[in-house]
Amino acid sequence: MNTIAIEEELDQLVADVTSGACTLHDFPFRVMEAFDASRNEVTKLRMKHPAGLAASDILWPKKLLFRAADAGQVQNTIEDLKASLIGKKGAASKNAPRFLMSTDGDEFLAVDIKTGETPSFDRLADLAVNYDFLLPMFGVERYKPAPETAADVRAARHMAKFHDAIRDANPTWGADQIHDLNIFMTRLLFCMFAEDTGIFSEKLFLNTLRREAREVDGSDTQRVIEDIFLSLDVADSEARRARGVRSQRIAGDFPYVNGGLFRDRTEVPVFNRRARRLLFEAAELQWDQIHADIFGSMIQAIIHTDMRADFGMHYTSVPNIMKVLEPLFLNSLREQLTLAGDNIKALEKLVGRIAHIRIFDPACGSGNFLIIAYRELRLIETEAFRRMRDVKRRGQLALADYQTGIRISSFYGVDPVDFACETAKLSLWISQYQMNRKLDEICSAPTPALPLSDAGSIVVGNALRADWLTICPPEDGAEILIIGNPPYLGRPKRTREQQRDMEIAFANENGVFGNLDYVAAWFARAADYAQKTGAEAAFVTTNSLFQGEQVPLLWPLINKKKAEYGFSYKPFKWSNSAAKNAGVICVIVSVRPISNKPKFIFGSEHKLAASNINPYLVDAPDIFVERHASAISRLPQIELGNAAKDGGHLMLSSDEAAKLCQDFPSSKTFIRPVFGAQEFIQGQTRYCLWIRDSDLAAAKAIPAIAERLRLTAAVRSASPKASTAASSAWPHRFNEVRHRDEAFLIIPRVSSERRPYLTVGFLPQNTVATDSAFAIYNPPTWVFSILSSTLHRVWTSAVGGRLKSDYRYSNTLVYNTFPIASLSDEQRSQLEDHALNILRVREPYIAGGKTIAWLYNPETLPADLVGAHRELDDFLETIYIGRPFKDDDERLGHLFKLYARMTKKVAKAA
DSSP: OOHHHHHHHHHHHHHHHHHTSSOTTTHHHHHHHHTTOOHHHHHHHHHHSOTTOSOOOEEETTTEEEEEOOTTOHHHHHHHHHHHHBOTTSSBOTTOOSEEEEEOSSBEEEEETTTOOOOSOOBGGGTGGGGGGGGGGGTOOOOOOOGGGHHHHHHHHHHHHHHHHHHHHOTTOOGGGHHHHHHHHHHHHHHHHHHHHTSSSTTHHHHHHHHHOOOTTSTTHHHHHHHHHHHHTOSSHHHHHHHTOOOHHHHHHSOOOBTTTTTSOOOOOOOOHHHHHHHHHHHTSOGGGOOHHHHHHHHHHHHOGGGGGGTTOSSOOHHHHHHHHIIIIIHHHHHHHHHHTTOHHHHHHHHHHHHTEEEEETTOTTSHHHHHHHHHHHHHHHHHHHHHHHHHHHTTOOOOOOOOOOOGGGEEEEESOHHHHHHHHHHHHHHHHHHHHHHHTTOSSOOOOOSBOOOOEEEESOTTTSOHHHHSOOOTTOEEEEEEOOOOOOGGGOOHHHHHHHHHHTGGGTTOOTTOOTTHHHHHHHHHHHHHHOOEEEEEEEGGGGSGGGHHHHHHHHHHTTEEEEEEEOOEEEOOSOTTOOOEEEEEEEEEESOSSOEEEEOSSOEEEESOOOTTSSSSOSOOOOOOSSOSSSOOOOEEOBBOOSTTTTEEEHHHHHHHHHHOGGGGGGEEEEEOHHHHHHTOOEEEEOOOGGGHHHHHTSHHHHHHHHHHHHHHHTOSSHHHHHGGGOTTSOSBOOOOSSOEEEEESEEOTTSSSOOOEEEOTTOEEBTTEEEEESOOTHHHHHHTSHHHHHHHHHHSOEETTEEEOOIIIIITTOOOOOOOHHHHHHHHHHHHHHHHHHHHHHHTTOOHHHHTOTTTOOHHHHHHHHHHHHHHHHHHHSSOOSSHHHHHHHHHHHHHHHTTOOOOOO
16 A cells, blocks of 8 residues: 555545546545555445446445535534444444544544544645545544644655656666655755754745756756755865855855765765755644654655555654663663762762763664664763753852763664665754753753764664674773664564575684574574674574574573673563554564673563573573483473375365264264364364275275365475475375274464463274374373463463464473473373363353353453363462462463473573
């Protein structure tokens, strides 16, 4: 969904309605087309509502009810539509449309039934620029910018239009001119910000355009822009003329900027009529209201058209950035400020420390993290200056003209996208200006806005191939802090180039990185850099790095560099402002050289001191759980279910099984119930063909079965995997068979993280388990209690890894490694009683049609089932430590220690 295209389509629609080229009857269909609704869906609706019908209502089920209004009757029409939705019981139908809409060709009104909201405009002419009100109709919940970001959203949208117009006016510009275009956009943005904030005289840039670029076709605009850019790079007006500035007035009006922004001579694109108009309109916006930390990411979306669907949704929010910055260094600085009080020497020491801080973001994008870090450091420094001023004022001492010691050249970044780097530099300049104005409030002499200081040390490059020591070289006395939100990317999503990045990043580790996520390379590079410089890093990352099979891959690399985790956040959903985005499960983790400094684990509402943060981000010994071929505790063998690899031809629905038995009664011998995770959890009924070798001839005598076997063979023979292709020789059997003709305990391989317990259950002897689940054949009943316990769920969550946010069960990494305290016969007997009790509680619900999914949904979980599980937990946990555990952290910490003892691993004292 391209927002620029939507605005243009709606602009044209309004023009067509005004001119009569579009009837009001056709209006809602044109709206749907503007938002890129399915052409097939629009066509079907048109057929249901031909133009000749007397009734003017147009219904798009669950989405829109439209009625054209007579002149001046739009409000009344909407009220009538509301009334038509109310049923006999006084409530709207559950199938009611999300939106009501009406227009008379001049006025426009819509109502979001879900929220009760109406748009902030009432003229049809304003529809295009306010299109986002209708986004929920098309599956995109509205982004509601905070009041302070509305200007950023407007500016970014407008600059996106301007960028496209410039590209259209310069069709021959290709990859070689991309850098010039990026520089051009960055310089324009600075000029518009500068004239609205006092860096330039008020509206100098806009008034110059109006005066000098007079040709409405845009033919003279390029020359004017060239003169402005040349003037801003040279201090003297005569020297400007010598450099080629053609307009004497431009040469004399514009100040010297410096800072490298206008230093390089780059090509300025030509303009056409539309590009000129959009530039003038952009210069009229309120650029003094933009926020550097937010605006940078939005502007980056200008050149990445695939990011335009939702302006304002691609930046990391300030609260999330602060989760990285505060424990890494801001809390320490604030504590130092508090302790300093009004002591001049202590305040000067703090200011000196701040001046020696270096911030490095090796995945900087448009600079969000760098900008917030810069702003927060300046705020602390300014407060220190204010206190020093007040002390001197009270003591009638000479007041100093305080000058910041924080240079934007102390902020380092690297990103592969050229425009992102230019935007980061611009945003740092803007932040510098804004923070200088705050400093001016306490100084007797204002900080000059110009010339600019040198830009932040932001470079274009690949952070995994570049030399970090060159990008951010260590200095004596410097405190280097690495921050950021690097790209995550699991192995299946990596490109060939990213795979090569991993090989280079892990070259010193013999190229061993296995199934590590892409972001792991940043941790490895940070640990290496920290070992050489003493730096501390903190990154946002997926929690999968600290779960399951990735832990024994990553932790040895960190530990080898004599590094440790300094603080961490418990997993949380990291979602941007787009309501349609579910968010990724993330953690924030710091890596630093091993030290005696305090360690902390942050929860959603609390901070806990930790004696150690282990590879699973738990206060426990530094161990990692490795795969085991057999259980370390006295548990029966577990098997992965059977893999059909049949293209679905060995599987039967209930109806298919019934018809097969009706048509060929002898086929009943070859049909068995089949259960995987979906069938067990959701209560679905499926069957499969299960044919022994000795019964093959009889089975093939049934035509319907013979055809299914033929199709299965065809599917397998077409497989690129040799073992699967080979199994086409025996299509009557599952491709991988681990079945035993015994009752078994089923454990789904994937289970929702919302459920408070893992879902397990007993299935009868004649049932087949698929490979979406594990099976324990003929198990003792007490094993059900172990697998149903909170202890086992916590262990699974930590060491088993996740599929998205769901638990991913593993035989070798979870079941076989689970440490069980020594159990007496009496304790096993009591665990068996608890298992039977849970099954007894579940039975009437299952008999009544409820599913396992319903039973273990936190919103529907029955109280008696909760009670049965709590009784089990209390009993089992008392076996472990003599009482129930206080929380999951205590559970996991104890399990790790027990695992270490049971596997005879040497663990560092917790």
